[in-house]
Amino acid sequence: MRRTLLQILLPALTAAVVIAIWMAINLGLSADTRFLLPGPGAVIDAFGDQRTELSRAAWNTSQGALIGFGLAIVVSVLASLLLSLSPLVRSSLYPLLMALQMTPLPILAPICVLWVGAGLKSVALLTFVIAFFPLVVNTTQGLISTDRNLVEFFDLCRASRWQQLFHLRVPAALPYFFTGLRIAATLSPIGAVVADMNAGTSANDGGGLGFQAVIYASQAKYAALFATAITTCVLGFLLNAVVLGLGWLALHHWHDSYERSDR
Amino acid sequence: MAVFPLDTAPRPSPLLGRMSAPPTVEFHGVTKRFGDGPLVLDRVSLTVAAGDFVSIIGPSGCGKSTALRLIAGLSPLSGGRIAIGGQAPEEAAAETAFVFQEPTLLPWLNVAHNVELPLRLRGTPAAQRAATRARVLDLVRLGERAAAHPRQLSGGQKMRVSIARALSLAPRLLLLDEPFGALDEMTREHLNEELLAIREQERWTAFFVTHSVAEAVFLSNRIFVLSANPGRLHTEIAVPLPYPRTPETRHSPRYHEIVANVSRVLRSVVDAVA
Numbered sequence: 001m002r003r004t005l006l007q008i009l010l011p012a013l014t015a016a017v018v019i020a021i022w023m024a025i026n027l028g029l030s031a032d033t034r035f036l037l038p039g040p041g042a043v044i045d046a047f048g049d050q051r052t053e054l055s056r057a058a059w060n061t062s063q064g065a066l067i068g069f070g071l072a073i074v075v076s077v078l079a080s081l082l083l084s085l086s087p088l089v090r091s092s093l094y095p096l097l098m099a100l101q102m103t104p105l106p107i108l109a110p111i112c113v114l115w116v117g118a119g120l121k122s123v124a125l126l127t128f129v130i131a132f133f134p135l136v137v138n139t140t141q142g143l144i145s146t147d148r149n150l151v152e153f154f155d156l157c158r159a160s161r162w163q164q165l166f167h168l169r170v171p172a173a174l175p176y177f178f179t180g181l182r183i184a185a186t187l188s189p190i191g192a193v194v195a196d197m198n199a200g201t202s203a204n205d206g207g208g209l210g211f212q213a214v215i216y217a218s219q220a221k222y223a224a225l226f227a228t229a230i231t232t233c234v235l236g237f238l239l240n241a242v243v244l245g246l247g248w249l250a251l252h253h254w255h256d257s258y259e260r261s262d263r
Numbered sequence: 264m265a266v267f268p269l270d271t272a273p274r275p276s277p278l279l280g281r282m283s284a285p286p287t288v289e290f291h292g293v294t295k296r297f298g299d300g301p302l303v304l305d306r307v308s309l310t311v312a313a314g315d316f317v318s319i320i321g322p323s324g325c326g327k328s329t330a331l332r333l334i335a336g337l338s339p340l341s342g343g344r345i346a347i348g349g350q351a352p353e354e355a356a357a358e359t360a361f362v363f364q365e366p367t368l369l370p371w372l373n374v375a376h377n378v379e380l381p382l383r384l385r386g387t388p389a390a391q392r393a394a395t396r397a398r399v400l401d402l403v404r405l406g407e408r409a410a411a412h413p414r415q416l417s418g419g420q421k422m423r424v425s426i427a428r429a430l431s432l433a434p435r436l437l438l439l440d441e442p443f444g445a446l447d448e449m450t451r452e453h454l455n456e457e458l459l460a461i462r463e464q465e466r467w468t469a470f471f472v473t474h475s476v477a478e479a480v481f482l483s484n485r486i487f488v489l490s491a492n493p494g495r496l497h498t499e500i501a502v503p504l505p506y507p508r509t510p511e512t513r514h515s516p517r518y519h520e521i522v523a524n525v526s527r528v529l530r531s532v533v534d535a536v537a
Contacts, residue, residue: 149367156335156361157384167384171371254371254412 038223043230046223053212054224058231061208064120065192065235068127072184075128076135077177083136084143084169101133105191109198119206122199123192130191134183142176143169175255178247185243189236209235285314285435285468286348286355288334294342295329302493303329306343309487309496313348316462316469318479318486320525322533326494327472331438334470335361347436360434362442366421368413368428374400375409378428399427402461419450426458430465437469444474452510455481459508476525480518481508488528491536498528 019040026039038046047054083090105126112122146169154164196210207215209232216224252258288311295304304326311317319327332338333345336352336359347355360381368377378399379392387395400406403423413421422442429437443451455478462469473479479486480502490497502521504512512518 147367149363149365150369152337153361153363153367154384156337157381158356159384163384167380168369171369174371254414256414259414 035220035222038226042223043226046221046227050221050224050227054209054227054231056205057207057209057212057228058235060120060206061123061189061192061196061210061232062235064123064196064208065127065188065239067120067124068129068192069131069184069188069239071124071128072131072135072188073181076132076139076180079132079136080139080143080173081165083140090140097133097136100129105130105194106198109195112195113199118199118201119203123195123208126195126199127188127191130195131184131188134187135177135180138176138180138183139173142173145176146172174250175257178243178251181243181247182240185239186236189232189239193232285466286350286358287311287313287346288348288436288468288470289346290330290343291346292343293330293333293340293345295326295333295338296341304333305493305495307489307494307496308343309499311468311470311485314466314468315485316471316483318471318473318483319489320473320476320479320486320529321489321494321497322491322529322536324494324536325489325491325532327489328440329494330489331361331440331470331472334436335359335438337361355436358432358435360429360432360437362425362429362437362439364441364444366413366418366425368421368424370413372412373409374405374411374413374416374424377413377424378431381428381432395431395433399430402430402464403427403457417450418446419454422446422454423457426461430461433465435467437467439469439471441472441474443478451475451478452481452513456508456510458482459506463507476529477513477522480504480522480525481513486525488525488532490532497532500525500528 022037023039026034026037029036079093083093108129109122109126112125116122116125150168150172151164154168159167192208193210193213196208197214198210200206200208200211202211202215209228213225213228216222216228248258290307290309293304293307294302296302307326307330319330321327329338333340334347334352336356345352347359352359369380372380375396379387379396382392382395396409397406400409403426405420405423405427408416408420413424416424425442443454446454459482469483471479471482484502484504484506486500486502487496488498488500489495500521504515504518504521
């Protein structure tokens with residue numbers, strides 16, 4: 001009970017301290033430099049003024065992030081199953097995956113626009129590229145890290161390859177999959193925003209938060225820029241919360257990482 | 264502990280040859296080496312009668328565990344022949360169960376699902392699985408913990424689940440590879456007694472690999488001592504203590520005499536290696 005209270009109080013305290021410092025700096029700035037860090041009040045006002053633009057942009061970015069993230073999950077699971085087949089398959093395909101991961105998004109973006117056009121399709125595709133790597137690496141690692149004793153037990157039971165896959169390898173890989181999922185959930189909203197800056201479009205109200213940030217910066221609407229930053233942050237938190245919840249559902253009753261230390 | 268009439272005990276579907284009684288096990292000049300490596304087992308010949316409880320002891324590297332894996336059909340022989348009730352190990356596999364050194368339970372399955380997993384993999388219908396599960400969990404006195412996950416159990420309880428899982432196949436041949444090696448003395452003695460109590464209700468031939476002479480003497484009616492590098496059959500020792508054995512058995516002079524005798528033999532084998 002005391003612990004739960006602390007778990008709520010401490011983060012709240014951190015937030016309060018951060019806001020206090022924020023306000024102090026804002027008040028400390030002179031009138032002509034105050035634009036460098038708009039105060040909390042100004043940012044809240046910007047949320048009010050820009051609610052139509054911000055909510056539309058947030059919705060567009062969410063779509064791109066979720067489609068890319070979802071696509072990355074499906075494709076990475078299938079790819080991991082393929083990669084887990086043999087070291088030979090892995091050594092032939094890993095360089096390709098690395099190459100994809102090593103190419104910076106702003107360089108991939110125009111290529112993407114060239115192929116599928118600017119807007120949601122490109123944003124989703126670029127988010128997919130960003131989210132795919134941590135997912136496929138972790139899930140593959142999980143699929144090939146099955147406890148040898150358990151594999152031997154399955155051999156002894158004369159389990160088929162499919163039985164071994166679905167009753168043993170896949171569940172054993174779940175903790176690894178969720179590790180990848182948490183990284184991907186953090187990267188997806190960021191990826192979607194950066195993709196939007198580089199491959200977004202404002203046509204048909206299709207601009208996302210990245211596009212909106214570029215507009216606000218060019219119009220010197222700095223409070224709105226901070227509001228955009230906070231919106232992006234909240235999206236990331238929401239996606240992470242969902243993933244953490246799913247991980248808890250799948251793992252808490254058996255995995256050691258959810259073992260309560262006060263047991 | 265509930266006693267079920269034998270004929271209600273679910274049996275695995277007849278795959279290859281069916282054995283209704285515990286089988287005899289014969290080794291005819293069994294030789295094993297892994298690849299180009301050194302000989303692990305060298306021309307081992309032995310005969311085990313139906314329903315025997317046999318322990319295999321010997322220094323590290325004598326091939327005890329390898330012998331068990333050969334009987335289980337987990338690994339091919341390099342020479343010689345093993346006959347289980349007249350069948351090759353692969354043919355007898357459907358009625359052979361193996362208990363590993365580690366409990367090897369699936370951490371994401373609860374006790375009940377772990378116990379019935381081998382039947383599930385064989386496609387046994389759910390109703391039959393449930394009946395078997397209840398029977399074997401009763402045998403190891405873990406009926407109350409059916410919904411628990413492995414991490415909630417003690418080391419001894421996990422091992423009992425592992426034994427229950429092996430028994431769920433209604434085996435006629437039980438192979439145990441140092442199952443109690445990692446447990447404390449007291450737990451080990453309790454589990455030895457429970458294993459013998461189960462044996463009073465379920466008839467199987469058992470091979471038990473162990474490092475503990477006391478455990479081997481308490482459990483078995485015969486002990487095979489292997490020598491190492493390469494593994495050869497050194498001595499076969501009969502344990503003429505009557506079953507059922509109880510904790511009192513451990514205090515009998517006869518028991519101590521046999522333990523001392525087996526220890527002397529084992530010591531001479533170990534010294535020969537060193």
